[in-house]
Amino acid sequence: MKPIDKITQTFEQNKPAFMPYFTLGYPDYETSLAVVQACAAAGADMMELGIPFSDPLADGPTIQHSTQVALQGGMTVERCVTAVSTLRASGITIPFLLMGYINPLLAYGLARFVQDAAQAGANGLIIPDLPPDEAGELEALCAEQGLALVYLLSPNSFEERIKMVTRRSTGFTYLVSVTGITGARTELSQALGGFIRRVRAVSQRPLAVGFGISTPQQAQAVGELADGVIIGSALVKAVDAAKDKPTAAATFVASMKK
Amino acid sequence: MTTQPLPKKFGPYGGQFVPETLMPALAELEAAYLQARSDPAFQAELDNLLQTYVGRPTPLTFARRLTEKLGGAQIYLKREDLAHSGAHKINNALGQALLAKRMGKRRIIAETGAGQHGVATATACALLGLECVVYMGTVDMARQAPNVFRMRLLGTEVRGVESGSKTLKDAINEAIRDWVTNVGDTYYLLGSALGPHPYPTMVRDFQSVIGRETRQQILDAAGSLPDSIVACVGGGSNAIGIFHEFVGDEGVDLIGVEAGGEGIASGKHAARFADPQIGRPGVLHGCYTYVMQDADGQIALTHSISAGLDYAAVGPEHTHLRELERAYYTSATDEEALAAFQTLCELEGIIPALESAHAVAEAIKRAPTLPKEQILIVNLSGRGDKDLDTVISVIA
Numbered sequence: 001m002k003p004i005d006k007i008t009q010t011f012e013q014n015k016p017a018f019m020p021y022f023t024l025g026y027p028d029y030e031t032s033l034a035v036v037q038a039c040a041a042a043g044a045d046m047m048e049l050g051i052p053f054s055d056p057l058a059d060g061p062t063i064q065h066s067t068q069v070a071l072q073g074g075m076t077v078e079r080c081v082t083a084v085s086t087l088r089a090s091g092i093t094i095p096f097l098l099m100g101y102i103n104p105l106l107a108y109g110l111a112r113f114v115q116d117a118a119q120a121g122a123n124g125l126i127i128p129d130l131p132p133d134e135a136g137e138l139e140a141l142c143a144e145q146g147l148a149l150v151y152l153l154s155p156n157s158f159e160e161r162i163k164m165v166t167r168r169s170t171g172f173t174y175l176v177s178v179t180g181i182t183g184a185r186t187e188l189s190q191a192l193g194g195f196i197r198r199v200r201a202v203s204q205r206p207l208a209v210g211f212g213i214s215t216p217q218q219a220q221a222v223g224e225l226a227d228g229v230i231i232g233s234a235l236v237k238a239v240d241a242a243k244d245k246p247t248a249a250a251t252f253v254a255s256m257k258k
Numbered sequence: 259m260t261t262q263p264l265p266k267k268f269g270p271y272g273g274q275f276v277p278e279t280l281m282p283a284l285a286e287l288e289a290a291y292l293q294a295r296s297d298p299a300f301q302a303e304l305d306n307l308l309q310t311y312v313g314r315p316t317p318l319t320f321a322r323r324l325t326e327k328l329g330g331a332q333i334y335l336k337r338e339d340l341a342h343s344g345a346h347k348i349n350n351a352l353g354q355a356l357l358a359k360r361m362g363k364r365r366i367i368a369e370t371g372a373g374q375h376g377v378a379t380a381t382a383c384a385l386l387g388l389e390c391v392v393y394m395g396t397v398d399m400a401r402q403a404p405n406v407f408r409m410r411l412l413g414t415e416v417r418g419v420e421s422g423s424k425t426l427k428d429a430i431n432e433a434i435r436d437w438v439t440n441v442g443d444t445y446y447l448l449g450s451a452l453g454p455h456p457y458p459t460m461v462r463d464f465q466s467v468i469g470r471e472t473r474q475q476i477l478d479a480a481g482s483l484p485d486s487i488v489a490c491v492g493g494g495s496n497a498i499g500i501f502h503e504f505v506g507d508e509g510v511d512l513i514g515v516e517a518g519g520e521g522i523a524s525g526k527h528a529a530r531f532a533d534p535q536i537g538r539p540g541v542l543h544g545c546y547t548y549v550m551q552d553a554d555g556q557i558a559l560t561h562s563i564s565a566g567l568d569y570a571a572v573g574p575e576h577t578h579l580r581e582l583e584r585a586y587y588t589s590a591t592d593e594e595a596l597a598a599f600q601t602l603c604e605l606e607g608i609i610p611a612l613e614s615a616h617a618v619a620e621a622i623k624r625a626p627t628l629p630k631e632q633i634l635i636v637n638l639s640g641r642g643d644k645d646l647d648t649v650i651s652v653i654a
Contacts, residue, residue, distance in 0.1 A: 012482055017506070031425070053555075054422065054556040054557045054558065055422065055427065055428075055431055055542065055543075055557050056276045057277070057431045057434045057435060057438075057543070058435075058438065060435075064421060068421075068422075071556060076554045077555065078554075101541075102275060102541050102554045103540045103541045103542065103549065103551065103557070104554055104555030105555070106539075106540055106541065106555060106557065107538075107551060107553065107554060107555025108554075108555065123646065128277050128278075129274075129275045129276060129277060129541065129544070130275060130282055131274065131276065131277075131278055133273075133274060133281070134273050134275055136275060150625075151278070152277070152278040153278060154277070154278045154279035154281075154282075156279060156282050156283075156441060157278060157282060158282055161281065162279075163276070163280065176277075176278065176279060179279045179438060179439060179441050179442070180279070180438055180439040181435050181438055181439060
């Protein structure tokens with residue numbers, strides 16, 4: 001079985017699939033692994049694991065801060081790959097999507113990164129600053145190793161792009177709920193339903209929605225429309241505020257899964 | 259009307275490494291730019307403003323005393339410091355602001371390092387009646403305080419950026435985040451020949467008026483083309499603006515000068531091409547080019563006495579010209595730039611911007627090694643009033 005198949009299976013068995021995001025290395029290496037383990041144990045269907053970058057231009061203040069702290073703590077791409085191995089060794093079987101910006105991956109070497117990520121037990125990649133137009137090489141490498149390469153769509157994507165992006169995205173397509181950066185919003189966009197319908201009209205593949213989702217009510221509303229729900233900043237905030245971070249993460253995931 | 263899409267890359271460099279949300283916006287921008295570029299009415303409006311508002315053509319000044327002192331090539335200065343608002347930045351800011359207006363965008367955002375692009379954008383927006391927000395790192399706000407005040411006088415909101423190194427790189431991050439969020443009604447007026455396509459091409463086109471004027475002026479003054487052209491390179495818009503016209507003239511040496519900071523060996527500089535350990539191909543702010551970074555691909559902190567050159571990436575066309583060996587890149591240290599700053603003040607009665615002083619520093623090194631009949635042109639990209647505090651604190 002290829003790594004990507006596990007993602008496909010997850011969408012077949014869990015509707016909607018709940019996918020939290022957490023920054024590897026935040027607030028420190030060990031705690032971030034404990035948080036991911038707690039999320040998995042509390043019922044997360046997949047996990048998005050953030051690779052820190054110094055200049056995360058698609059991220060809002062919460063995730064920016066988490067990546068800065070992780071970098072100050074010595075987090076590197078190599079340690080992120082090691083983290084995936086360690087998490088797999090601890091018995092977690094849910095799909096892992098590594099989410100990171102393109103420059104650190106270029107510095108690591110794309111071919112080497114894809115190979116090491118697959119070997120460590122990752123199932124796919126999400127690169128927010130790499131639209132399909134620039135991703136030819138990485139796409140071929142991921143196909144070789146059986147990793148998903150998940151592309152994003154935005155509410156302002158026009159029909160031709162929706163067709164192209166859904167055709168080339170593998171595993172699922174990541175719908176950004178609003179034009180903007182990551183971070184909690186008080187309300188869901190009214191236009192989300194229409195956006196999802198426009199994408200469904202041209203693609204049968206799974207769609208997960210992220211950016212701006214922070215409450216169980218919002219998660220439930222999105223879950224009724226999409227195949228997957230992604231929550232990042234709200235989890236990071238919940239963990240931030242707590243003394244016992246893994247327990248806070250578990251409580252957060254459980255509340256979202258209800 | 260020609261609306262052939264523009265090439266997205268210069269050799270392998272450039273491209274569009276941006277969040278998906280910006281892809282439709284970049285496509286809209288490129289289409290609008292292509293239309294405007296081939297519309298004689300747009301060109302006429304821009305040309306008229308460049309002449310009657312900016313004061314173009316800017317003069318080409320023979321630097322007689324500097325030439326005599328150095329005893330080599332004849333040095334001419336292309337006087338972008340005399341353009342309205344004090345630097346070449348206005349050429350691009352006006353061009354793009356007119357384009358924004360044509361696209362029906364009422365809100366303009368921009369980033370600024372030294373503040374020159376911010377002032378130019380604030381100026382263009384005041385002239386054309388557009389709302390303007392400028393992002394600026396708080397470190398830069400402190401060292402370029404007069405420009406912050408100028409922007410505010412011109413009706414612009416200056417938003418301080420506290421993230422990262424609090425300089426130009428972080429201001430661009432924040433401007434891009436604003437653009438992603440307000441993409442429907444907002445125009446991002448990028449100030450240098452970098453970022454995602456079509457910016458490097460569009461900014462070069464708006465700045466290439468510098469080179470076109472220079473060609474005519476040096477032919478009128480000396481009867482021949484120059485042998486060398488020297489310009490400072492931060493993002494690289496003044497340099498590409500003067501180089502572009504001469505790329506096809508193989509007898510004209512094109513020399514870009516990066517910020518050498520405290521010296522290349524110190525590691526505290528912004529010379530992307532100088533140290534292959536730190537400056538390597540990578541992606542920053544939407545384009546693939548030379549980027550200063552650590553072994554893990556994290557963007558490196560840069561250092562320069564000049565805020566306008568203090569940036570981790572270089573425009574992709576410069577990387578391409580360097581690889582083709584059509585242009586040559588070197589660096590000048592803070593100390594060399596300061597010495598050149600003083601020399602130009604004393605010998606020519608011109609106070610250059612610290613950015614431009616880097617190009618003057620290279621001219622001071624190079625001219626004495628060249629025969630007297632040769633011509634060397636320095637692009638004096640901006641004036642130095644904004645830098646007086648910095649200079650006073652170092653040399654007084």
